[in-house]
Amino acid sequence: MVMEIVCPAGTPASLRAAVKAGAHTVYCGFNDVTNARNFPGLNFDRAEMREGVAFAHAHGAKVLVAINTFPRAGAEDIWQRAVADAAAAGADAVILADPGLLDYAARNHPQIRRHLSVQAAAANADVINFYAETFGVKRVVLPRVLSVPEIAAINAETEVETEVFVFGGLCVMAEGRCSLSSYATGLSPNMNGVCSPASHVEYRDTGGVLDARLGGYTIHQVGKDEPAPYPTLCKGCFSASGKQGHLFEDPVSLNAEQLIPQLQRAGVTALKIEGRQRSRSYVAQVVRNFRAAVDALEAGQPLPVGMLARLSEGQATTTGAYKKTWR
């Protein structure tokens, strides 16, 4: 079976562009704290979600709704309403991370398919099967800590479908288990759906050197005429033990296009592209390329080479944890 391409859509226009470009599936979220890409000007209101789902279904594509932050104590109704509204909009699945919300969805909206978000960091077959038995989870988005052989081993031990990230931004920490951002800024992916938020970014010229600061901490320094990278915490430049550099991760993004055949052999169902904050033309281009790749694979033809390099952040890419030496 051809591998499913799962594309991001931060706006209704991106959703339509992704569907027209050949996405089998689009994932998106409501424009509030319930989704882990809660950026200003992005995401869908209730009417847009209904229209988006209708458009996708009319073109034979599916829509997954990410409700993957962790509901705030005392305000869980906001997240529960999001699940109810996704179901009412006709979405094909909700992507959830919080056990309490999974429990709510399984009990109150059993008809809507439940996917386990990468934010749940389910990294082995035992815990994946546990989510399946307990909450009826049908698919898991695997955390970016696993090598291809480890993914194959998981698929050999579970009936739950696996979805893996193949392109775009790369978290180096296990997602859903990182509060670096709230330590520096007070806002986190888990609680607020944001990481290293733009509201806390400051660029400061200090005599020929440009400091990129986040929450008062200098994350990068570049010469005044060099392009200043966005100060994402885990891709910052720091020092330890007298050594200076990108101690956690270089400013790279993920590109696992050449691993698609291996991922297919490993039993992966769906390939996920990161980037709900990206433009619709970017999304369309990435989708076309990945769709061509999986179609070529299905037809027994070689993969197109280097097709996505120029779309990657700063041109530098990595295959991340899929190759064991990354760790």
Next chain:
Amino acid sequence: MELTVAPNPFFWAADDWEALYQDLTAAPVERVVLGELVCSKRLPFYQDRIPKVIESLQAAGKQVVLTSLALVTLKRERKLTAQLADLGLEVEVNDLTALAQLPRDLAFSVGPLVNVYNESTLRWLAARGATRISLPPELPLASVAVLARAGADCGVAVEVWGHGRVPLAISGRCYHARLHGRTKDNCQFACEEDADGLEVRTLEDQPFLTMNGVQTLSDRYACADYQIETLQGAGVSALRLSPQSSGFPDLCGLYRDRIEGRLAMGELAQRLQHKAPGLRLSDGFLTGESGADWSGTSR
């Protein structure tokens, strides 16, 4: 209010590891959680000391609890996790993998690395047999108060991160190994040099984070001095104190004095900073704008 000692997140020589727990037999704490939380490769170096330490702590009247790993990926780690219940001690779940593997009828506790952000998750865990939940350090006081009430309603003791460098992230990648130009599989135990983790500074030389193998912690030591009365009022059952290489049993004594009112608000922090000049503290996750904020005036 009780005191719980968190599992030591760092990699210490077996003698030092054992000495910590022998010292804790005389410390005024109710519970000690021990075992390997961060990296399964460390365990063989002190594993044989565990039974003796358990015996000493139990003889001193402490409740001893075994932690699970924080991130379980390898087959060997899954096996290790499945064997946790064999010792007959309470298990602290720090990755839901451990919950998946525990016998269904066994009571357990939940550690701060499991995401318990709301009442539904707390109630779901209680229904599965959780008797105690140590909340994620990221939670603000408002959430703590709601969860402490929910815990009281279903018989679950709620615990809060009280002292120590805050666990901020866990990864598949070992940063200590990376710093030394090695991979995780060939790390040569680079983390053993740093008994309290390795300080990570910004390019402006500002202390910021702490590297501990696959784990990243805060540079600052969390300290709940300024929130004790509020936490007690909210019904929080216990404070969690995370081990450090120097003066830890004394530190437990100071927290005991603080929760029993022998030290006033602010005095605890003052004592800690007197013992360790330059000590940077934080309580921002509970009451600040950002996690690194500190209620005290000094630093």
